[in-house]
Amino acid sequence: AQSVTQPDIHITVSEGASLELRCNYSYGATPYLFWYVQSPGQGLQLLLKYFSGDTLVQGIKGFEAEFKRSQSSFNLRKPSVHWSDAAEYFCAVGDYGGATNKLIFGTGTLLAVQP
Amino acid sequence: NAGVTQTPKFRVLKTGQSMTLLCAQDMNHEYMYWYRQDPGMGLRLIHYSVGEGTTAKGEVPDGYNVSRLKKQNFLLGLESAAPSQTSVYFCASGSGTGAFSNQPQHFGDGTRLSIL
Numbered sequence: 001a002q003s004v005t006q007p008d009i010h011i012t013v014s015e016g017a018s019l020e021l022r023c024n025y026s027y028g029a030t031p032y033l034f035w036y037v038q039s040p041g042q043g044l045q046l047l048l049k050y051f052s053g054d055t056l057v058q059g060i061k062g063f064e065a066e067f068k069r070s071q072s073s074f075n076l077r078k079p080s081v082h083w084s085d086a087a088e089y090f091c092a093v094g095d096y097g098g099a100t101n102k103l104i105f106g107t108g109t110l111l112a113v114q115p
Numbered sequence: 116n117a118g119v120t121q122t123p124k125f126r127v128l129k130t131g132q133s134m135t136l137l138c139a140q141d142m143n144h145e146y147m148y149w150y151r152q153d154p155g156m157g158l159r160l161i162h163y164s165v166g167e168g169t170t171a172k173g174e175v176p177d178g179y180n181v182s183r184l185k186k187q188n189f190l191l192g193l194e195s196a197a198p199s200q201t202s203v204y205f206c207a208s209g210s211g212t213g214a215f216s217n218q219p220q221h222f223g224d225g226t227r228l229s230i231l
Contacts, residue, residue, distance in 0.1 A: 004157075032218065043119070043205055043222030044158070090157060094218050102173055103218055105157035 002027045002095050006106035013081050014114050021076040021109050023065075023091030032094030033074040034103065035065055039087045047089075050074065061085070086113045118142065121206050121223035128196045128230050136191040136226050138206030146209035147189035148173075148219050149181060151202040158205065164189055196230045203227050 005024045013019055025031055032051050036044040048059025055067040065076045074091060091106040119140045128134055138147065145166050150158040160173030164183040178200060180192045193200060204226045207219030 034218070041224065043207070043224050044219075045222070046220060049218075102160045102163070103158075105159075107155055107157045 002093060002104050004091050004093050004104050004106035006089075006091055006109050008109045009107070010110045010112070012112040012114055015083050016080050019076075019078045019081045019085070019111070021089050021091075021111070023074045023076065023106060024072050025074060025091075025093045026072065027093050027095075031074075033065075033067060034092040034094070035059065035063070035074075035076050036090045036092065036105075037061075037087045038090065038108075044090060047076070081111075081113055083113045083115070086111055119206055119208055119221050119223040121204075121226050123226060124224070125227045126229070128193075128228065130196060130198060130230060132196050133192070133194050134196065135193075136204055136206075136228075138189045138191070138223060139187055140189075140206075140208040140221070141187065142208060142210070142221065143186070144208035144210050144221075145186075146219070147183065148207040148209070149179070149189065149191045150205045150207065151175065151200075152205060152225070153202050161191065161204075198230045201228060201230045 003026045034049045035047040037047050038044045047063050048057050050057045050067050057065050063078050067074050088108045088110045090108045092103040095102050095104050122137045148163040149161040152158050159175050161179050162181040164170050167186040170181045182190045206223045209220045
């Protein structure tokens with residue numbers, strides 16, 4: 001069955017440090033992959049998406065993600081974290097295999113940024 | 116430029132009561148979705164719609180009904196609320212065109228629902 005795993009429930013980084021959030025997926029075909037960010041009390045905002053082509057995808061707010069088929073991973077990165085990046089981050093895979101046509105979300109990684 | 120608007124933002128219900136959550140989008144999107152978000156479980160799809168007058172079941176449809184009588188509105192109903200339906204509910208919409216057309220692109224800010 002299709003699934004998404006975000007192994008880190010909570011991560012703390014210092015402002016200005018680099019960031020990598022891990023995402024592993026299980027999907028039989030070429031996946032549609034997404035990263036969303038959720039600020040406290042708000043809905044999800046799409047950061048970036050991947051389906052095909054260049055495996056390094058650029059998104060909004062200075063984020064990027066790299067698709068590695070051999071590792072079934074789609075890790076999110078940012079070279080220098082800002083305090084405003086503190087939020088919860090969700091990885092998702094698009095499931096087109098049936099009638100439900102849905103996104104399968106990971107359980108999220110909560111990012112804290114310390115001064 | 117409202118995007119996706121959900122009403123109400125908060126609600127407390129007693130077990131057995133009914134209510135309707137309203138989602139409105141002003142982007143002329145074809146696709147609309149209702150998700151629930153529970154701690155440690157990410158988001159799960161309840162129902163979705165691929166156009167006016169259509170609805171379809173998602174992962175966790177039991178106990179919920181939906182209607183899409185107008186393209187801009189997607190209503191989620193709880194006929195007889197249960198404590199297990201305590202959650203944060205998110206509505207989302209998608210344009211229905213392009214490579215990622217049938218995935219949610221814009222989310223509302225959520226409705227926090229408590230069932231006592």
